[in-house]
Amino acid sequence: MTESSHRTAVRIRPADGAGPAPAGPALRVVHEPDGIDLAAAERAAGQFLTALGISTASESLRGTPGRMARAYAELFSPRPFDLTTFPNDEGYDELVLARRIPVRSVCEHHLLPFVGTAHVGYLPGGRILGLSKLARVVEHFSCRPQVQERLTKQVADWLQTHLEPKGVGVVIEAEHSCMTLRGVQATGSSTMTSTLLGLLRTDARSRSEFLALTGTGSAS
Secondary structure, three states: OOHHHEEEEEEEEOOOOOOOOOOOOEEEEEEEEOOOOHHHHHHHHHHHHHHOOOOOOOOOOOOHHHHHHHHHHHHOOOOOEEEOEEEOOOOOOOOEEEEEEEEEEEEOOOOOEEEEEEEEEEEOOOEEEOOHHHHHHHHHHHOOEEOHHHHHHHHHHHHHHHHOOOEEEEEEEEEEHHHHOOOOOOOOOOEEEEEEEEHHHHOHHHHHHHHHHHOOOOOO
16 A cells, blocks of 8 residues: 555645634644445455465354454544644743653554553654644544654644644554564564654753653653
8 A cells, every 4th residue: 555545635624613722723633544345354354264274164263254344444443633832821832752652553564463661752843733633643643544753743843834833753663473473473572753843853951851761762
């Protein structure tokens, strides 16, 4: 599945009701796949299992193709959300960090899951972000066939573009079942990736603080 089949739309959402407009436009973030055909996916799943010598004739396996189709459709369908931001009235200029955000994605090379945690932080500019939205952005880019390196950079680049902070940092640590359950079978191994932008990349003190708070580096 290519990147073009997973488009991200960001739309200005009108203010609800007749009250005054918010200080900044609310952005509605939606996932726009080219289309999901569950019936075709179920037929293909049944053919896939049969080709591997697994009969779906028994009562316990009869519904498996449909469950497979619905499960992957869920894995590839992030929930829409509003990117709510607020004026940074107090001029807060220190790090904002959400740690241990759950990550659940699927390796695009084997279509096997990888799971772990993400640490996402930023140095505010003119606006601050609703804290839950950091987890929403991680989910948005996780719900598609992925590689961890791209996922890490997509989250950081997207926040840099839409929030315009002074710096962004993203660290993801995940265990890949394509590595632990097959092939080398390196049980217990994990992969760590990072993307640092702005001051979190260029300023040594800010970078050190971010890495120390995520538990991936030292403040010294």
